[in-house]
Amino acid sequence: MVSKAGKPSSQEILKKNVLNADLCTGCGACVNLCPYQVIYHDRTVQLHRCDLDDGKCRAFCPRWEIDLDLLRSSLCDSADLTPEIGAVKDYYLSRATDPKLREIAQHGGTVTALMELALTEGVIDSAIVSAGNHQQEQRGFKAIDKVSLQKNAGSKFTVSPIVAAFNQIAAENSGNVGVVATPCQALALAKMRLKPLQDDAGHIDKLKIVIGLFCGWTLAQEKFQALLLLNNINPATITGMDIPVGKKALVIKTGSGEKIISFDHVESCIREACRYCLDSTAEFADISVGSARFGNEWEEMRGWNQMIVRTARGSKLVDLALHRGILEVRKAPDGILKELKEAAAEKKRTALENIVKKSGSVKNLLYLNNSDPLVKKFMVKIKR
């Protein structure tokens, strides 16, 4: 649809360059701002046609006009910046001190412990986390206390439109907000922080903390549900999922025991958009947390998280957590950070390769700018 001014509408731009290009991450940045875009399962659907050419829907899309250099220089301390994993103020292995919390968490329970703290200390009034339904369909959930937070702990393998929930909750005027976000979602929120809309009404100022999750990929919900049904697994009975190191399989815990699906099958369910993502550590979060999965010491490390403290805001929360004794940290073994950086750099190179393959030209990097210094750095080995 063309706008009244004869330009392509914002919606059309998103449709052509993001949705139809299989770049949509399902983050929800374009949702809950108007009645035209909605999330269905984990897909962004343009329900009706809008002809505005300056719509909010395209303003914060993490797959449209991303200037990584500008985002980094504006939102991070330049002294902390690393090319591979963004800003690093501090880097720890961490876990929740409370063993009960660790039990319900995927790894060390760091994310849940930090969000609980932010809530109890009044840093935020609500935390937006991902909550799944019986179809492995995720939605942003507004947790206002420990109970609701703990209920939704643990890794989700399908994407959640967290930013859509932020758009809605920020507009409700119900106080300050913390968000647990994947890298793409953290990027959308970073775009909001960098350049809020004129009529934003201070929504973005309510965003007090973003805890990012390390992320390699997510699964497309409808494909994954079909795969589960094919393997006679009722999605409603799933209590947890994990990919043990060294095993090329997805372990699915259900009420009636564990089931294993070969990763070859799972791979076909990976969301296409994830192949074009450069960020595996949520570089634009205040704190990023992931598993501490390292080949040799897996068993020892599985109860721990890696934690990158990125911003002053993040530092403040982590310091408070240490002070209150709700987090335990230990020094990371030698080489682990290097390993993380190498993996992150590899993800960037692969994503850029995939982008070039898709666009057909090294000059056209889709949502990225080919003159962006960071992009250039990882483009070195990629040829037309």
Add this chain to the structure above:
Amino acid sequence: MLKLLSPANREVLFMGNEAIARGALEAGVNVASGYPGTPSSEIIESLATVGKERNLYVEWSTNEKVALEVAAAASFAGLRSLCAMKQNGVNVASDFLLHLASSGTRGGIVLVTCEDPGALSSVNEGDSRYFARMLEIPLLEPANFQEAKDLTRWAFELSEEIRNIVVLRSVTRMSHASGNVICGKLPVKFRKAHFVYDGSIMDPLRGHVISTPVVAKHSLQQGKLKRATVLFENSPFNDYSGPKKPELLLITSSACFLYSREAIDMLNLQKRTGILKMDCTWPLPPKLLKKHLNSTDKIMIVEEVLPFLEENLKTLAAGMGKEIGIKTFYGKMDGTLPSVGELNPDVVAAALAKIMKVKHKSLPAAYTKELQKAAALIPARELTFCPGCPHRASFWNIHNAIALDGREGFVCGDIGCYAMGALFPATGYHTTPTLHSMGSGTGLASGFAKLAAFGFDKPILTVCGDSTFYHAVIPALINAQHNRADITFIVLDNSGTAMTGFQPHPGLTVSAMGELVPSVDIAGICKAIGANVAISDPFDLDGTCKILNSFVADKGSLNVLIMRQICALSPEKKGKKIFDVKVNEALCLGESCGCNRLCTRIFRCPALIWDRSKKKAVVDEVICAGCGVCYSICPQKAIIRTEAEKK
């Protein structure tokens, strides 16, 4: 007293269809049946109002074929019967009509077809006169309102004279315009029904009423047609007016006779041209035509829509070429007149002026200029769903379900107001790329669903109205179930044959004559076929969309959703608002991002107005039906609804 029962010799203003009904009453019609369809519906409707007084049985049948069968049974039993339908109804009835024409009839039976040149309220402009020629039965076309009555009455006599069915054809401008008619006598005696079948098979009045032995019966039928030709030769309904030797002879029928007369008057050609008005248009009476063809060398044929009369006349002229010589014919075949759309006096006058080399006085240039200026100010009258129409909400739900599914599903449309689902700009959401005949949406859907084997993997939906369901959908639905066609079938049940004026149908408990009758349950039929059946209120957007989402995603079964909500114009609902609706201007976002006029740009209910100066939506209280659906779609909750006071 009812106008239709006016005493003899009284001059009454009748609508064309009322005149036809009065003609049937004067002929002593006993049984009248039909299926509603513009512009035919008022014939059965008016007869139903006098059913008791005139000892008549009147019914709205499930479809035109059944209607004709009901009428034929009366004829077989020696009664007089009339069957009314619109042009494409004849297509539906045609299979039975072929065999009926062959078996012959007994009591007078008239098939009235009211046709719609220009498709003012149709999705076709079919010319069903060709059926008369193809099926070898007589065709009559009244050319004014008096004739609409008189010719109908005579049609019954003709039918009894030749013992076969007679077709009487009207058009919108005849059926729906009104004119003065002098009434004739209404009979005082009523017939009794007797069906006799103990005679020889070839005995038209006592044998079995069947089309076999085919060749012998066919020959008998053609004899009947010859007898009709003889009667047509001297019929006063075929009439010439004009000079003895006109420069140009206009041969015309139906409303086109009136257009032709007006065109001649407009051009002052009364002394140079003559008009032969033909009411008996098939089979053409050769002697009468030979006489008139001999009076001139130039002939113009004026008719709607196709060159039916023209073709038949030329065939006749070719056969008598030695006697009448070579003629020049003007008509549709040489492009003098269009063979699509309606004619009118101006179109005829323009053609006439060209042939007669006279000036067709168009309007003065200054006047035309002013007219054009004024024309620009006339608001566009878009075809659209009424305020409060359930279909607007139904298609909203359907559109959203298809959009959410994301596989580019679509709806096979069908005939009813909901056909506007296929038209812009009834709504800002379009789902319906096909639209054909009644019931064909379901048949097409059944076919599309089988294309999955050819890589066509889209969800297929189809809609039909409640009346259409009974009319022609059931066989297609059975086909879909039996052949495992994976479709979502939606019944837009608004409790009546709404588009044509709320005629009853088998789903209701009142008959055409106002008697209590058992209703036939759509959900029960669908369940018996083996479908999953759900019922929803289309005004409940969330609930309906949820069901639709699951149906569209479901593979391998026939899913039926009956969306039930009475038509906003139905007598029991009209003028009764459920909600008072207004817009809170402070909350309305208007054109800005976050709404961009969802209600007036996309939902497009005529009761929602865009106030250009305020840049806000406004509810037009006068036409708002108070359904309150716009409250559910407003993203800002700026549309407020409060329960309306019960009146």
